[in-house]
Amino acid sequence: MTEAFIFDHVRTPRGRGRSSGGLHGVPPVEMAAQVLRALRERSQLDPSRVEEVILGCVNPVGEQGADIARPAALLALGESVPGIQIDRYCSSSLDACNLAAAQVMAGQLHLAIAGGVESMSRIPIGSQGGAYALDPALVYGLYFNPVGLAADLVATRSGFTRSDVDNYALESQRRAARAWDEGRFSRSVITVTDELGLPLLSRDEHIRVGIKLEDLSKLEPSFAQMGQLGGYTAVALQRYPDTFDINYMHTAGNSSGIVDGASGVLIGSREAGEALGLKPRARLRSYASVGSEPTIQLTGPAPASLKALERGGMSAKDIDLWELNEAFASVVLEYMRVMNVPHDRINVNGGAIAMGHPLGATGAMLLGTALDELERTGQGTALITACVGLGMGTATIIERL
Numbered sequence: 001m002t003e004a005f006i007f008d009h010v011r012t013p014r015g016r017g018r019s020s021g022g023l024h025g026v027p028p029v030e031m032a033a034q035v036l037r038a039l040r041e042r043s044q045l046d047p048s049r050v051e052e053v054i055l056g057c058v059n060p061v062g063e064q065g066a067d068i069a070r071p072a073a074l075l076a077l078g079e080s081v082p083g084i085q086i087d088r089y090c091s092s093s094l095d096a097c098n099l100a101a102a103q104v105m106a107g108q109l110h111l112a113i114a115g116g117v118e119s120m121s122r123i124p125i126g127s128q129g130g131a132y133a134l135d136p137a138l139v140y141g142l143y144f145n146p147v148g149l150a151a152d153l154v155a156t157r158s159g160f161t162r163s164d165v166d167n168y169a170l171e172s173q174r175r176a177a178r179a180w181d182e183g184r185f186s187r188s189v190i191t192v193t194d195e196l197g198l199p200l201l202s203r204d205e206h207i208r209v210g211i212k213l214e215d216l217s218k219l220e221p222s223f224a225q226m227g228q229l230g231g232y233t234a235v236a237l238q239r240y241p242d243t244f245d246i247n248y249m250h251t252a253g254n255s256s257g258i259v260d261g262a263s264g265v266l267i268g269s270r271e272a273g274e275a276l277g278l279k280p281r282a283r284l285r286s287y288a289s290v291g292s293e294p295t296i297q298l299t300g301p302a303p304a305s306l307k308a309l310e311r312g313g314m315s316a317k318d319i320d321l322w323e324l325n326e327a328f329a330s331v332v333l334e335y336m337r338v339m340n341v342p343h344d345r346i347n348v349n350g351g352a353i354a355m356g357h358p359l360g361a362t363g364a365m366l367l368g369t370a371l372d373e374l375e376r377t378g379q380g381t382a383l384i385t386a387c388v389g390l391g392m393g394t395a396t397i398i399e400r401l
Contacts, residue, residue: 017258022201036076056092056116094363115264151328176350259356286312300393326351
């Protein structure tokens with residue numbers, strides 16, 4: 001089987017997901033196109049050699065709809081390059097990378113760009129609708145629970161406290177600020193420009209520099225009213241009758257931020273790299289996706305990671321660096337507990353709590369962050385994973401070259 005290599009990756013900064021955010025004025029297709037252009041220019045690619053663009057997008061409606069990967073490819077690479085949009089919620093762009101790698105491994109592609117885009121300031125979360133949340137038959141039969149309540153359910157069942165999740169969030173902020181100050185993202189974050197080529201944003205703007213634990217502790221839980229008045233707590237407790245009640249502890253400060261952003265990863269075969277003069281930076285060792293219980297829904301990363309490790313003929317001790325999307329603080333705390341991962345080896349440059357979570361773009365951002373950190377530190381392997389709504393998880397293992 002052909003090996004799949006990572007030649008390069010870039011991402012936009014994450015702009016606040018509101019009308020005053022630095023990327024609000026950039027249409028999502030243009031945001032994606034700027035990532036594709038950056039990869040083309042950095043590697044001096046002949047666009048005709050790119051055989052596929054695969055982009056994750058979680059709310060593919062309105063100006064993000066109609067297969068956003070194709071118009072982005074048209075703007076950045078030309079008419080010969082096809083594009084496809086995929087959606088597996090928060091792991092969409094990580095799955096895009098896995099799908100591109102799978103086609104390379106199967107010999108069906110030689111060079112592709114995978115990644116994602118999400119403009120949460122222009123297309124609000126949940127805009128796509130969906131039967132799982134709206135069809136009473138499904139809501140009742142599957143014990144539907146909003147993702148924020150699921151995070152509180154994870155925390156409650158594992159015995160985490162408000163202090164635990166706030167302290168984790170504070171460390172994410174500290175690590176992200178340090179990473180920016182030390183230039184750890186400088187190689188891979190592009191400056192997004194307007195239609196005149198003038199710079200709009202070159203740095204993640206969601207980070208709360210200088211925030212203190214007492215600031216976080218003053219924030220009200222975000223999902224208590226939803227759980228109590230909406231009846232979702234009662235539904236979750238029907239599914240988990242051994243849980244007496246849910247402790248509401250996730251807030252805007254210890255949950256992932258709503259932001260805009262785009263990401264891209266250049267993936268291909270050894271032959272493609274040699275023909276184009278591209279030096280591979282890493283190989284994709286293995287990947288896996290799993291289904292998990294959909295009411296608690298955020299516990300998929302651990303079984304997905306174990307499956308990816310098994311497929312790669314590896315164990316947890318073979319992984320030097322871990323990246324898990326910080327959808328909520330309890331997700332990472334639970335993963336560290338189950339997988340026995342020390343805090344100093346996971347999300348070492350902060351995560352989505354500090355920098356934000358542009359849903360369809362985050363997975364590829366995490367993969368790129370992990371690769372840059374492997375190169376910075378001289379370490380060898382990284383496992384990148386994400387929890388996924390409706391009870392799923394995706395994981396990818398890369399090896400630095």
